[in-house]
Amino acid sequence: MVVLVTGANGQLGQSLRNIAPHYPDIEFVFCDSLQLNITQRAQIESVFNQYQPEFCINTAAYTAVDKAESEPEKAHAINVVGAQNLAEVCQEKGTVLLHVSTDFVFDGTQKTPYTEDDLPNPTGVYGQTKWEGEQAIARATSRYFIVRTAWVYSQFGANFMKTMLRLADERDALRVVSDQVGSPTNAVDLAEVLVAMVRYASQHDHPAFGIYHFSNEGQCSWYDFATAILKYSQRTTPVFPIPTTDFPTPAKRPAYSVLRKEKIKRLLGIEILDWEQRLSQLLSSPL
Template sequence: MKQILITGSKGQLGSELMALAEQFAHWQFIPTDVDTLDLTDKRALSQFLAEHKVDYVVNCAAYTAVDKAEDDLDLCYKINRDAVRNLGEAAHAHQARVVHISTDYVFDGQANTPYKETDAVNPQSVYGKSKLAGEQALQASGAESIIIRTAWLYSTYGNNFVKTMRRLAAERDELNVVCDQTGTPTYAADLAQAIVAMIAFAEKEQQFPTGIYHYSNEGVTTWHEFATEIIKLAGHSCTVKPIPTSQYPTKVARPMYSVLDKSKLRSTFKLTVPNWEESLRICSEKLIIHNS
């Protein structure tokens, strides 16, 4: 039985992966979070991998507070770079393979065509720089690894844009949402399915296609269009007004364009990637059932 360690198992993606566990009875999913496994503790990490005979690590643990990271630089790098290095080195020592989650923030958001894995990186924030440093640390660790960059992640679990929009729309008659930032939402349940499919591919084909891959849902939208669809599916009458980014200042500039090219992942693993609108509908139905 393959042992699959899920770090950050209480987050959006980690929770979606754990929800899949019963579908894979021939695998043992091992959930951990900071309270059960400190990834910054090299000795504890190495011991854990050895004791549990871990075959795969799916690293969902991350510091993701983009604005807060600017003032919390040390902790951000400790989690997004140093912990990833520790994980890679421990995995290499114990012959475990790593699937690590990264972000579109490694790019500067100035492109106008979907980002490929080979495009130049140019992070503009502490968060983006720390995530890129984590990618590089993992690749230098010697571990067999797959890095998946994703964007605009949401789920029925945790806090995210979809749940925030639904809550605000229930409380207000009107919302202002930026209309000039373009990207693609990612339903964490779809990403979780893709990750287990990648592991299944590695097991079946007896090969682990290492490297960097991009994953988000298919299609292109803006935060305003995304919010409008969220609120429509929730059945609220709240009006969503489009505003430019200049009218919604944040501590860190968000990428103006963060569409990811998924062709490498689709061709390598023979995966079908769902459209963002269909995935949002599925997630919305789950939220309605959950809240009823």
């Protein structure tokens, strides 16, 4: 079974590469943006012709939330055109597409966890392009899984956890927003779930394709997340909570973006671990 992974140098792509040896029955093909630029349709077709993947996991994305406000064309090219290109080629080749999306498709005004049936209403360019990418995939192919996730961190790439560790070593104190709530997601857990979806789809004649939500269990604010990061990394730099209004950014963040995960738990029969447990496990070993 051949599984093609795009965006191989991102933190999720690196997490998939990290767990790949655990699955000797799967032949993973990892392509970075130089080997496979998803905005180039001909390049996608060439790679698919070469490897003939049964599954494609698309982790390639424009994820610079604030920068997207000043680079909407670039965000659109990768998150919409790129997603559509992949979906169209997957449809032609009979390949199942697994595409990673985001909590930023929602506006964050809800007070209860978002389900897959809740109506997206993005408030910025990044969320808008990810939502348009989802719609483009649904138009181009029927054989897809879209997995929305949130607050992804890992030992790989750039992310909130690594930023907090760096700043804690550089500054006397940290000030972190406390009125935005979500669920941190360990990228390795997300990678494991994507592989579980590949296995599920390979074993069923009529897989339940569609949109699914995944993050670790529990919820917290960015301030809570930062406090836990320093606690479990045994750093003593003080952290102070601040409101969003004290930390203006070009892109508006959802105030509440907790995702409901019952659908994916039923599909895969999995237990999802708590965010703080997974964070402590990661930080208990050298990064």
